[in-house]
Amino acid sequence: MTQQALNPLLHEALEAHGGLARWREFDGLSSTIVTGGKLWPLKGVHLIPTPRRAMTEFRRQWTTVTPFGEPDWTMTWTPEHVAVTDAGGATVAEREDPRAAFTGHGFETPWDPLHLAYFNGYAMWIYHAAPFVLAEPGYAVTNVAPVEHEGERLRGLNVRLPSSIHSHSRDQQFYFGADGLLRRHDYLVDVWAATPAAHFVSDYVDVGGLRLPTRRSVYLRNVDGALQQDFNAVTVELSDYRLRKPGDPT
Numbered sequence: 438m439t440q441q442a443l444n445p446l447l448h449e450a451l452e453a454h455g456g457l458a459r460w461r462e463f464d465g466l467s468s469t470i471v472t473g474g475k476l477w478p479l480k481g482v483h484l485i486p487t488p489r490r491a492m493t494e495f496r497r498q499w500t501t502v503t504p505f506g507e508p509d510w511t512m513t514w515t516p517e518h519v520a521v522t523d524a525g526g527a528t529v530a531e532r533e534d535p536r537a538a539f540t541g542h543g544f545e546t547p548w549d550p551l552h553l554a555y556f557n558g559y560a561m562w563i564y565h566a567a568p569f570v571l572a573e574p575g576y577a578v579t580n581v582a583p584v585e586h587e588g589e590r591l592r593g594l595n596v597r598l599p600s601s602i603h604s605h606s607r608d609q610q611f612y613f614g615a616d617g618l619l620r621r622h623d624y625l626v627d628v629w630a631a632t633p634a635a636h637f638v639s640d641y642v643d644v645g646g647l648r649l650p651t652r653r654s655v656y657l658r659n660v661d662g663a664l665q666q667d668f669n670a671v672t673v674e675l676s677d678y679r680l681r682k683p684g685d686p687t
Contacts (some may be wrong), residue, residue, distance in 0.1 A: 443572055443578075444578045444579070444580070444594065446580060446592055446594055446613065447568070447571060447572060447578050447594060449613075449617045450568050450611075450613045450617045450618070450619065451568060451569060451572060452617065453613075453616055453617025453618050453648065454568060454569065454617070454618065454619070454647060454648045454649075455643075455646045455647035455648055456646075457569060457572050459645075459646050459647060460495075460569040460647060461569075462682065463495065463645070463680045463681060463682055464494060464495060464496065464681050464682060464683050464685070465492065465493055465494040465495055465565075465680075465681040466492075466493055466495070466565045466566075466649075466678065466679070466680055466681065467490060467491060467492040467493070467678070467679045467681070468490075468491055468565070468649075468675045468676065468677060468678045468679070469488050469489070469490055469491075469675065469676045469677040470488070470489050470490075470491050470502075470561075470673055470674065470675055471486050471487070471488050471489075471673070471674045472484060472486065472489075472671065472672065472673050473486050473671075473672040474655065474669055474670050474671035474672045475668055475669060475670055476629075476655075476670040476671050479544075479545060480545075480546075480547055480548040480552075480553075481547035481548065482548055482553055484553075487504070489502050489503060489504060489505070490502070490503050491557075491561045491565075493561055493562045493565040493566065495565075495566055495569075495570065497515075498514075498515060498516050498558075498559070498562050498602065498603060499513075499514070499515050499562070500513070500514045500557070500558040500559070500561050500562050501513045501514070502554075502557055502558075502561070505521055505550075505554065505557075506521060506529075506550055507523075509523060509524035510522065510523055510524075510529060512550075512554040512557065512558070513558075514535075514554055514555060514557070514558020514559065514562075515558075516536070516559070516601075516602075516603040517533065517534065518531065518532070518533055518535070519531065519532050519535045519551055519554045519555045519558060520532075520554075521550060521551070521554060530550060530551055531551070532551045532555075535551060535552075535554075535555040536555065536603060536628065538551065538552060538555070539552065539555075539627075539628040542628065542629070542630060543630050544629070544630045544632065546630075552628075555628070556628060559603045559604055559605075560605070562604075563604050563605075564653065564673075567611065567619065567622070568611060568619055571594075571596050571611070575598075575599035575601075575602075576596055576597070576598060576599065577596065577597040578594050578595070578596050579594065579595050580592075580593065580594060580595075581593040581594060581595045581610055583612070584612055584621070586612075586620065586621060586637075589614055589615070589620070590615075591612035591613060591614060591620050591621055592612065592613050593610055593611065593612045593613075594610065594611045594612075594613075595608060595609070595610050596608070596609050596610070596611060604624075605624040605625065605626050605627060605628075605634070606624045606625040606626070606627050606631075608624075609622065609623065609624040610622070610623040610624070618641060618648060619638055619650070620637065620638065620639070621635060621636065621637055621638070622635075622636040622637075622638065623635050623636070623658070624636070632657060633657065633658035633659075633660075633662075634655050634656065634657060634658060634670065635655070635656050635657075635658050635664055636653060636654070636655045636671075637653070637654045637655075637656075638650035638652065638653050639651075639652045640652040642678070644678040644679075644680060645680045647680070649675075649678055650675070651674065651675050651676060652672075652673075652674060652675070653671070653672065653673040653674075653675070654669060654671070654672050654673075655669070655670045655671040655672075656668060656669055656670065657670055
């Protein structure tokens with residue numbers, strides 16, 4: 438797909454973030470993350486705010502996070518399989534078809550470590566890859582009405598993800614500021630009882646010519662679209678981004 442064939446707003450956004458051609462020079466991305474928010478205790482997850490290293494690939498859905506659970510454990514996620522391994526590579530726990538394990542879950546259904554690993558895996562993948570991955574084949578992009586946030590008019594795109602891509606939901610909305618940078622990302626969290634969420638990103642830095650956010654904050658949305666300001670479900674601080682080119686060691 439060429440940039441000329443892109444939706445005009447998506448084209449503008451990709452240019453603002455560093456350009457699709459530049460992004461395609463890289464195979465993946467890693468970052469140090471510190472996570473908080475109200476989701477974790479609601480789900481019975483003991484998640485301390487310790488720095489973790491998240492690594493993703495752009496050409497396939499694959500994520501690792503270290504440490505995970507114990508200081509020397511790593512979780513590795515793909516859509517079909519999630520596993521936790523120790524420092525020697527021995528499997529601590531694993532699950533095939535991990536999304537199926539959320540079937541029947543309600544808003545407060547507890548998660549086990551493999552539920553958390555699956556959620557972390559697909560979430561970090563789209564956070565590292567967007568908005569660039571939206572220009573890849575199979576992503577259907579259409580304009581939606583703008584929204585207002587803190588006095589800024591944000592222009593929006595609805596994106597229908599390919600059926601093969603595991604994410605929060607099939608249809609997601611991405612909103613961009615006057616500078617073309619992503620400001621807000623809305624979706625239903627299907628694995629969390631289809632809960633509506635509004636995800637805000639900010640504090641961009643330049644990494645190898647790409648513009649990447651260092652703060653993420655997710656709030657619940659009411660049926661009418663209004664934010665539940667008292668329910669900050671997830672916070673993520675990202676630092677020490679590293680882009681990986683073909684041939685670079687993982």
